[in-house]
């Protein structure tokens with residue numbers, strides 16, 4: 001028999017470690033303790049079972065202790081909770097939930113893959129409050145929905161990725177949902193103008209979205225919100241975030257990082273010899289700040305589980321820092337991000353340049369092209385890509401992944417223009433949206449064009465700038481930024497006399513014609529800047545901000 005490896009936690013990180021260990025070492029003894037009744041289940045699919053999108057509950061249960069024993073000779077013990085660790089003696093103490101007996105288990109190497117727990121932000125009450133983290137949670141929610149029927153009402157607390165998935169799936173079941181979100185907008189990893197279409201889609205589906213709103217108190221079945229209203233929902237889904245499970249590690253004297261997660265090195269070693277930790281319980285390294293960060297994502301948990309297995313098997317393996325690349329789909333709108341947002345960069349006082357574009361998923365002459373909005377944040381000195389957000393329909397996943405790969409590979413923003421990407425009209429454009437971002441970045445870097453952001457427009461105008469809308473008269477009439485002068489692009493060269501002296505801000509619908517106008521005017525000596533992302537970005541930002549202003 002080879003080494004004995006004990007793993008605590010039998011889902012994403014734990015099971016990746018266990019199966020990789022077996023593939024590398026047929027002689028190892030591998031024991032997995034999982035406190036719950038299921039192992040290796042699809043927690044990312046749980047919301048879709050609630051909504052009936054995944055109809056077969058068994059589809060969520062990817063493996064069982066028996067299947068893992070048969071294929072991988074892994075000794076998986078469900079309903080076994082590890083109560084404490086003695087790193088000196090290399091022993092864990094385990095409570096068998098079936099028998100109620102407590103016993104010790106020795107190890108040569110220990111892997112903690114204990115995940116995170118839902119942060120409880122709703123006080124215990126007479127009405128059912130559930131998080132959405134486990135199979136038991138969705139069983140409970142499904143039970144409530146079966147009893148409450150199609151007229152049920154729910155309060156979802158938290159407008160992050162899981163909260164929004166909960167909202168969508170409850171609406172699919174006919175539930176009337178109030179969404180309370182602490183931050184000024186849903187999906188707070190995105191910037192406000194990028195999250196605006198998601199909020200609009202939620203409202204269009206009848207979801208009562210309350211931003212900058214928290215639960216203040218629960219009295220019996222009545223919930224009082226910080227906006228002064230009270231509700232009496234049939235149930236509450238608390239999706240207000242997660243906290244890393246660190247009690248075991250803390251009690252065993254393992255070092256925690258500044259963010260509160262278990263501190264590990266780049267090979268997931270904790271501060272105790274022969275103890276590793278992976279997954280949501282662990283502090284990751286943020287790729288931009290190179291500091292500790294809590295990033296709870298399945299890909300990282302799985303990958304780091306594999307890293308640990310490699311290291312224990314004698315390989316020299318290390319993790320890359322994390323960008324937090326993630327994606328969600330809500331009512332047909334896909335939102336994805338990687339790296340830092342503009343808000344984060346502002347808060348850190350880090351210089352950046354923002355670029356917004358609004359391309360289509362593929363060539364517009366080919367049927368089915370869907371719009372998307374892309375935002376990329378760029379270091380003005382080095383041209384490094386600091387972050388990206390993509391929101392829209394088809395093709396969002398591809399673009400965020402290409403940009404995430406570019407970031408990991410050190411491709412600069414301008415370098416995006418040189419990426420050779422697969423193209424046929426069904427899939428993209430000869431100048432793919434990612435290439436287009438690169439062209440804009442190149443123009444800004446070279447000074448060929450200058451831009452201002454939607455949130456800088458008011459200040460610019462107060463300082464005397466004149467706003468010129470270069471869209472067609474019909475477009476201008478259909479919706480315009482108040483106070484703008486409409487000088488359509490194709491007539492611009494003949495209308496130069498109508499342009500006043502001083503700074504000019506030009507804009508079109510999405511930024512492209514504005515760029516052409518800016519080139520025409522700057523070559524004629526005007527002091528001109530283009531409104532980045534055009535009317536579309538301004539409208540999304542302004543509408544979101546006015547909504548925030550009226551909802552606080």
Ligand SMILES: Cc1cc2nc3c(=O)[nH]c(=O)nc-3n(C[C@H](O)[C@H](O)[C@H](O)COP(=O)(O)OP(=O)(O)OC[C@H]3O[C@@H](n4cnc5c(N)ncnc54)[C@H](O)[C@@H]3O)c2cc1C
Nearest residue numbers: 009011012013035044081082114115279280296297298301
């Ligand atoms: C509803 C939902 C949707 C999600 N969607 C996505 C998504 O689309 N994309 C994405 O990247 N990520 C998603 N995630 C996050 C992803 O699931 C997690 O990042 C990932 O599961 C973390 O893996 P882990 O191994 O650290 O923890 P987990 O997978 O949570 O496993 C930890 C396990 O450890 C067990 N455990 C804890 N303490 C003990 C103990 N003392 N003894 C024994 N067992 C113990 C727990 O019971 C648990 O089963 C989602 C999560 C949820 C809940």
